[in-house]
Amino acid sequence: MKLKREAKTLKANAIASLKRGLEAFNSHNDDGRSEAVLLMLQHASEMLVKALLVLKGQSVFDKAKGTSIGIERAVSIAQARGWIYGAQGGAIRVIDAMRDQAQHWMIVVPEDTLYINSRSLITALDEILVAHFQDTLADNLPARVLPLSTQPLPDFLMLVNREYAQIRDLLSPGRRARDEARGRITTLLAMEAHVSDEVAISKRDLDRIEEAIKAHTAVEEVFPRLTTLTTHVEGVGPTVRVRITRSVDAPAVRYVSGDDPEGAAAIREVDLQKKYHWSPSALAEKLGLTPTKVKAIRDFLRIDEDPTNVMVFEFGSQKHPRYSDNALRVLRETITPELTERAWRERPLHRRR
Template identity: 45%
Template sequence: MTAAFNAVDEEGRTSSVLLSLQHSFEMLLKAALVHNNVPVFDKNLGRSIGFEKCLQLARQEKGVKLTEAEAGTLRAIDALRDDEQHWFNSVSEPILFIHARAGVTLFDDLLLRVFDERLADSLPVRVLPISTEPPMGLEILIDQEFRQIRDLLQPGRRARNEARARIRTLLAIEGHASEESLVSEKDVDRVENGIAEGKPRGSVFPALEQISTDFSGEGPTLAVRIDKKGPPVKFAADDQDAAAIRQIDLQKTFHWSATDLANKLGLSLPKSIALRQHLGVDMDQKCYYVFEMGSQKHPRFSDNALTRMRDSLKSIDMDNVWAAHKPLGRGKTPRQCSVEGCARSEG
């Protein structure tokens, strides 16, 4: 009975830490967006935007400059918090510590970048996350967790529930390397089956192979930053063997309409279309996707499209691009584009 109460108490502390960490970042991101004159109130819903929308806007806003690695850390913290609150989950103390410490590091980085303040100016160092054990890289912790899951799934162990709880944690950590961090039961089932079949970690958790950890300082001044490394994960075709294929919500990835994209870039819709044609955005699978609903087709664009177009505007001659790509009358021969890097010319 005592062990059961201790387990419940430990889970409660873990949930409290993750909930507080995630909520603190939501408030910080909203403050940073408001500081840069970005609205955080959704008039249609009649309430403020949620964590995921804050993350999207913070990545796009120049005054916040949230990097992909930083966004990955926040996605992982959010996914861990979500699973800890709504599912039976198991987050080991070392994994909790490294994410808490990485969260504190990132909070300090954002506070300095946006508001020119340091976290230590408001919090004494004695309250920052400190562990009695030397910190280990996330790669080592992931390997340890994988071995434990594999052992728990051995025949006769009767520890399947604990194994699945640990699988959920590793899937949540994939948020460091993948824009889709929502964990589904189908994901857990596929991973469990893959491990039970004896497949290696790299086959079961391919996204985790990309994660690396950087440590600097020590004790209260320890800084932890988690980043991606190596080549990106490849998408598997339907006929290819893959132990764990994440169910990706394409509507979250491709969430910009053509009009939204133009408004965000400060261009008219026709000029935005001309720029897309020049860059070949509509031919890039990472930028463009068409949702089909019956006979209707709805093209949508990802943050990659917004980034490519916004970056190009810093150096491109938009007047020349418009002159070469603006709509033609019927029967007229397409114009030649003299602007360097034109996708139509290269094609």
């Protein structure tokens, strides 16, 4: 199949990084091994998805910035166009989420977890090559260099349950293994990308989950998304194909809100940011008032005292309040010219200076 020049180059880069990643996976040297695998497999994924976009005539550059888009946006575009499907996108997102933590902070990826997710990704990349490039991984590298492991492929739910028990043990009093425990929690959070289009691992997520595990909260209450997944395995040995998808008989997942104390461990920061998405200035603009007047009204109505209305996000030393659609609805239904005037008159004195 004749490819566009850029698509051909991107595809070649993808295969090259994949080879390096597989070389690292099968290496006898464990120092930095999982990090090297994740870095190379993530790069291979990004290059191949962008090669696919270029092949289909889709721009891979941000119009406003003029820079190449990231892997998250590239995968989203490919999925929206129907060029890759859910399980393929999930496999790519999981490796990307793990790589992000490996590169920017820390992560602990157990061997069988690295194996099953690497295999899942390789299956996805091979399917993309076959479907769109009339090519296969078998045409580019021998089967003997694919990820090999002496451990059998684990059932996904068994893997999650085992990891959860291991983390709980690591967090036991006197173990002094908190860093490893949080590194393993990070891996479980990253694997939520198999069913979630957006995964961002935050310190607050880690803190909530750590406390929940210490309190002996059940795994299905802490990782409800993961307990809906199952592993589909075809073939044996080096040619095995792995797909991680939602189980057809999985129970419905109850996605909790940010103000639900019973489901605190299942809350994810990225979900909270979707719920609380109005900045003070954006909220004021939506209401057609100045930010200072809306602040006076919020104080008068005690909007900020209701956790269903506001969430304060911390980015480093900075704190940013964000408001929900519920806050916008309450303000819209309540605001009148008379109330606005009264709230303005009764605002705290120190704000009038």
